[in-house]
Amino acid sequence: MIVGVGALGCVSADLLVRAGVGTVTIVDRDLVEISNLHRQGLYCEADAIEKKPKAVAARDRLRVVNSDVDVRAHIADFTSENALSLIEDGGVPDVVIDGTDNFETRYLINDCSVKLGVPYVYGGAIATQGSAAVFVPGGGGPCLRCVQPDPPKPGTQATCESAGVVGAVSSIIGSYQAAEAMKVLMGQMDRVMGSMLSFDLWEGQRTRVDLSDAKDPECPCCGNGEFAFLEALGAPPQVLCGQRAVQVSGGSTMIDLERLGAGLEGFEVKEYMIRGTVEHGGEAFELTCFADGRAIVDGTDDVGVARAVYSRYIGI
Numbered sequence: 001m002i003v004g005v006g007a008l009g010c011v012s013a014d015l016l017v018r019a020g021v022g023t024v025t026i027v028d029r030d031l032v033e034i035s036n037l038h039r040q041g042l043y044c045e046a047d048a049i050e051k052k053p054k055a056v057a058a059r060d061r062l063r064v065v066n067s068d069v070d071v072r073a074h075i076a077d078f079t080s081e082n083a084l085s086l087i088e089d090g091g092v093p094d095v096v097i098d099g100t101d102n103f104e105t106r107y108l109i110n111d112c113s114v115k116l117g118v119p120y121v122y123g124g125a126i127a128t129q130g131s132a133a134v135f136v137p138g139g140g141g142p143c144l145r146c147v148q149p150d151p152p153k154p155g156t157q158a159t160c161e162s163a164g165v166v167g168a169v170s171s172i173i174g175s176y177q178a179a180e181a182m183k184v185l186m187g188q189m190d191r192v193m194g195s196m197l198s199f200d201l202w203e204g205q206r207t208r209v210d211l212s213d214a215k216d217p218e219c220p221c222c223g224n225g226e227f228a229f230l231e232a233l234g235a236p237p238q239v240l241c242g243q244r245a246v247q248v249s250g251g252s253t254m255i256d257l258e259r260l261g262a263g264l265e266g267f268e269v270k271e272y273m274i275r276g277t278v279e280h281g282g283e284a285f286e287l288t289c290f291a292d293g294r295a296i297v298d299g300t301d302d303v304g305v306a307r308a309v310y311s312r313y314i315g316i
Helices: 007-019 045-050 054-065 083-088 103-116 167-185 257-262 303-313
Strands: 023-028 070-075 096-098 120-126 129-135 195-200 205-210 245-248 273-280 283-290 295-298
Touching: 007 023, 007 054, 007 096, 007 120, 007 167, 023 054, 054 070, 083 103, 096 103, 096 167, 103 120, 120 167, 129 167, 245 303, 257 273, 257 283, 273 303, 283 303, 295 303
Parallel strands: 023 070, 096 120
Antiparallel strands: 120 129, 129 195, 195 205, 245 295, 273 283, 283 295
16 A cells, blocks of 8 residues: 555555556545646646546556556545555555655554554655655564654644655655565565665765664554554644645545535536635635545635635535
8 A cells, every 4th residue: 555646656656566566555635736747757747737636647547557456546635534444445455655745644654554563664755855764563673653753843844845855856765665565565574674764865965774773662652552643633624735725624524526516516526526616705716525525725725714615615
């Protein structure tokens, strides 16, 4: 399973499908944007113009790449409310790859990894810097929370909005992740990377931190069996990285898209989403709604405005 098919997920998914991995399940909440194309190689301009869900665009591309691989897609936000059901749908995967761009989701993946005993291939890329590691539950090594007990405080870390991402960095980290996943899938656990790799591509610097003695017996997650991120309340509205758009969660409420779309004038109705232009406070916004109740309000980075638009036109 690959959570997030942005820059990292595109690279790892492409390599794994081309390698012939039997089943690849991808999860992503976002839509393809023109600004994605320099680093997200599974998409093209037509996907961005259509604002196609990344999970669908990636699935369609990967199925053409290798029709022998069973590629499954979930258009969903990976949250505490649905994480376990998404991972367990169709059978627990042999490995989970992190293709996300935020720490909250990474810690949620780590909770799932420890709870289900599934190896977690971590990756991160921002600006000219990248990092990667593998956390194997039950193998005597650490989990993510042993290495970094809590996520960084909001505003203390650069984001793709503030710092951008050099596409070559994503390619390197995504390739590392695919290679580590292959080792896990082949049962060659003695070959799995036992360190945290970090590099700055622009400065030509690279470091490795040995994780063999990093396990914390008092770790709240792998030591004490506490899954704080899995047990957290539903995700609040989030400003999407690199976009003037806000995602609003519908909780666990499912929506009849055809019925909702029929009641909204001018809305395009598709199997997996509806989309149209709405007005609020004298301004126009593009509203995209998915079957899981989640919506993206495009045209604002104000969470309060996005909530108001969601409440007015979706009303749940």
